[in-house]
Amino acid sequence: MLKVGGENVAAVEIEGFLSHHPAIQLAQVVSAPDNKYVEVPAAFIQLKDGMAATEDEIIEFCKGQLSSFKIPRYVRFVTEWPMSATKIQKIRLREQIATLDTWMNPTHTYLSKSSRSLHGA
Secondary structure: OEEEOOEEEOHHHHHHHHOOOOOEEEEEEEEEEEOOOEEEEEEEEEEOOOOOOOHHHHHHHHEOOEOHHHOOOEEEEOOOOOEOOOOEOHHHHHHHHHHOHHHHOOOEEEOOHHHOOEEEO
16 A cells, blocks of 8 residues: 555555556556655556557556546556566565666656646656
């Protein structure tokens, strides 16, 4: 469970929505630190073979369908996952966020919470 600006957000809800995108094979959502909202959703996405998508396309797919505080603020594409014997290790995904400067420079920023929308930075 993520806590985005005081709102509880279930990662599984965002992951389920992202799985409906035609290019997405698998999505995992974890929290990323944020100065304003404490934490925000960050999506790691594996695309289907032969498919392409951009960070902006994924965010546009979410707009109008998810509340703005549930829209991933960061999107990164992966081809392999940190695994335990049986499942993806989300803690290792969160560790990747902490070590990458690019995660701390989002391409999208939130407007006021009452507006419930995103805009390009």
